[in-house]
Amino acid sequence: MQQLTAIVTGASEGLGKSFAIELARRNIDLMLVALPGSGLQELASFIRKNFQIKVYHLETDLTCTDSYHEIFDCLNGQQIKAHLLINNAGLGNWSWFGDKSMAFYKTQIELNVITPVLLTRMFLAQADSFVTSYILNVGSLGGLFVVPKKQVYGATKSFIRYFTKCLQLELYGSNVKLSLLSPGGINTKPELLVMNNNLKGISKATILEPEQVARIAIDGLLKGKREIIPGMVNRLLVLLNSLLPAYVKDSIIKRRLNTILDS
Ligand SMILES: NC(=O)c1ccc[n+]([C@@H]2O[C@H](COP(=O)([O-])OP(=O)(O)OC[C@H]3O[C@@H](n4cnc5c(N)ncnc54)[C@H](OP(=O)(O)O)[C@@H]3O)[C@@H](O)[C@H]2O)c1
Incomplete structure (x- = not known):
């Protein structure tokens, strides 16, 4: 059987690090990419020591075309x-529109939108048409639900949703499997862990650990699932979203906005 190689962007921490370890467990060689000085070299050494696979790593800024x-x-x-x-x-971010700089939004749009589109373009150009290739685009439930304080982030993830679904139609019948991952909250960083621990009820039930999300996502990707929504509660919310009339959703969001304004 052919040895497979995976490119993982943003691999130094959070969900990307979990993807790297999950793929290593499945005996897939790795090309890990993240910003310089992010601990990528240490992660690559750890994986080399613990798994019998080849690991390449590249420290570079993915907002630069080069x-x-x-x-x-x-x-x-x-x-x-x-x-x-x-x-x-x-x-990502959780802030009022006026609270982040123009430079922040430019970077966010470049990293969340331009980078995955152009990497997908280059990946497909080099793909061997005799071997099945796989692309996983990490979106978010934030790309489906309108959430205050996620204005630009949510829009970038809506873009990823549309882009992935459209490309799935274009690639239908080819040797390329393309999946959209739409997670809810993930405990990827200490500050998110603290914020998520304060959640209650259904909101708390939407949060998953990065290792869980990575395992579910890679399972789904290799099975050729078109959209992967980790967590039963998250899948239920997506179903509800498709059933509820727009005015009910608007009133829920307005109430949520009032709670945020009061807090
Ligand atoms: N966490 C959540 O609740 C959640 C929910 C839904 C979807 N998602 C999505 O899941 C993905 C991963 O999220 P995460 O929470 O794991 O993020 P994270 O912990 O902030 O990790 C982001 C990764 O991207 C790298 N990165 C950032 N800017 C870069 C750049 N310009 N060039 C190259 N690498 C860069 C970071 O490297 P450094 O370590 O050097 O910064 C890091 O490895 C994102 O697409 C996010 O939108 C997350």
């Missing part, structure tokens, strides 16, 4: 074709 070429040049140099692309790197 970085896409660096990734594929590095693989080409080793005569390796990538078979999986995990478009994971993303920049």
Whole structure:
């Protein structure tokens, strides 16, 4: 059987790190990408020591177009074709629109939108049509629900949703499997863990650990699932969203906005 290689963006921490370990467990070689000085080298060494796979890593800023070429040049140099692309790197926030700088939104749109689109374009151009290739685009339930304080982030994830669903139609019948991952909250960082621990009831039940999300996502990707929504409560919320009339959803969101304004 052919040895597979996966590119994982934003692999140094959070969900990306969990993806790297989950793929290593499945004996898939890795090309890990994250910003310089993010501990990527240590992660690559840890995986090499603990799993019998090849691990390449590249510290680069994915908001620069040159970085896409660096990734594929590095693989080409080793005569390796990538078979999986995990478009994971993303920049989130929870803030009023006026509270973040113009530079922040520019970076957020570049990393969350431009990077996955152009990496997908380059990945498909090098894909071996005789071997099944897999692309996982990390979206968010935030791309489906309108949530105050997630204005630009939610819009970037709506973009990813549309892009992935459209490309799935274009690639139908080909040797490329493309999945959209739509997670709810994930405990990827200490500050999120603290925030999520304060949640109650159904909101708390939507939160998952990164290792769980990575396992469910890679299972779904390899099975060719078109959309992967980890967690029963999250799947229920998506179903409710499709059933509820728009005016009911608007009133729930307005009430949520009032709670945020009062807090
Ligand atoms: N956490 C959640 O609740 C949640 C929910 C739904 C969806 N998601 C999505 O899941 C994905 C991962 O989220 P996360 O919470 O794991 O994020 P995270 O902990 O902030 O990790 C982001 C990763 O991306 C890397 N990165 C950031 N900017 C980069 C750049 N310009 N160039 C290269 N790498 C860069 C980071 O490297 P450094 O370590 O160097 O910064 C890090 O490895 C994102 O797409 C996010 O939108 C997250």
